[in-house]
Amino acid sequence: MTAQAVAREEVVRAPAWSPAWISQRLQKVLLHVVVIGLTAAWMVPAIALFTSSFRHFEDINSTGWWTALAPPFKFTVDNYAKVLSSGNLGHSIFNSFMISIPATVIPTTIAAFAAYAFAWMKFPGRNYLFLALVALLAVPLQLTFVPVLKTYVSVGLVPQNWGFVGVWLAHAGYGLPFAVYLLANFFRALPSDLFESAEIDGAGTLTVFFRIVLPLSVPAIASLVIFQFLWVWNDLLVALIYVGGTENVAPVTVTLANLSNSLGQGWHLLTAAAFLSMIIPLVVFISLQRYFVRGILAGSVKG
Numbered sequence: 001m002t003a004q005a006v007a008r009e010e011v012v013r014a015p016a017w018s019p020a021w022i023s024q025r026l027q028k029v030l031l032h033v034v035v036i037g038l039t040a041a042w043m044v045p046a047i048a049l050f051t052s053s054f055r056h057f058e059d060i061n062s063t064g065w066w067t068a069l070a071p072p073f074k075f076t077v078d079n080y081a082k083v084l085s086s087g088n089l090g091h092s093i094f095n096s097f098m099i100s101i102p103a104t105v106i107p108t109t110i111a112a113f114a115a116y117a118f119a120w121m122k123f124p125g126r127n128y129l130f131l132a133l134v135a136l137l138a139v140p141l142q143l144t145f146v147p148v149l150k151t152y153v154s155v156g157l158v159p160q161n162w163g164f165v166g167v168w169l170a171h172a173g174y175g176l177p178f179a180v181y182l183l184a185n186f187f188r189a190l191p192s193d194l195f196e197s198a199e200i201d202g203a204g205t206l207t208v209f210f211r212i213v214l215p216l217s218v219p220a221i222a223s224l225v226i227f228q229f230l231w232v233w234n235d236l237l238v239a240l241i242y243v244g245g246t247e248n249v250a251p252v253t254v255t256l257a258n259l260s261n262s263l264g265q266g267w268h269l270l271t272a273a274a275f276l277s278m279i280i281p282l283v284v285f286i287s288l289q290r291y292f293v294r295g296i297l298a299g300s301v302k303g
Contacts (some may be wrong), residue, residue, distance in 0.1 A: 103171035111179030119187035
């Protein structure tokens, strides 16, 4: 460490118990208190929903949810049993998986190839095409419902003939602009020396993509998977337009919307149904959360 670096460190680091040192400590404590408070406030609705889903209907109507956290504990799983048996929720969760997994894999795969082309391959009109792709982010997807649905009907791409293929393609199209934009920014931030060394060693385009780009891009791809999966899983409008509300193809969001109408007086059952629909997105996010922040910051700093 040079003398100038030591001098700068001494200037930044205030002596212990000095006013500047106390001020720095108070700022850190205040920051932690604010972050913990915001996190707790964000978690309160989820904790209340989870607690209420295990309570009897009479207890929910007579006391607040927080009273269930103190003895005597009177929890029950009847709400979950009734919802799974009477609301067709189990089959709807399976339908959501059948929609969400391909609708996440398809745009992520296509976006990875397209982003690599935009980031490191030179071809005529590359910048204009990328600008047009980014501009699609500002187009409301509601504008596409009528023309796309008419096209589906005219070519026979309906659930009765092709199952979930139509909604897979719709979600892929709606998610591709953001997916390509996110991955392209990350790919551009990769060191160019890696690609030059690979070319010297005789590696082709596909070899560079699969052996260098993809392993280094796991954080960005994981973030994209989180975004796309959560959006598709929680989607109601697109699924209702392209799949419909029949029981054999309805995802969990459509089934929950129907339950809110049929169980208006039994809303304690809705708490169980809503928490069941939240479990899968929570598992996906928690399992990939270590990549999330790195992926969100993808491409923010060049080098």
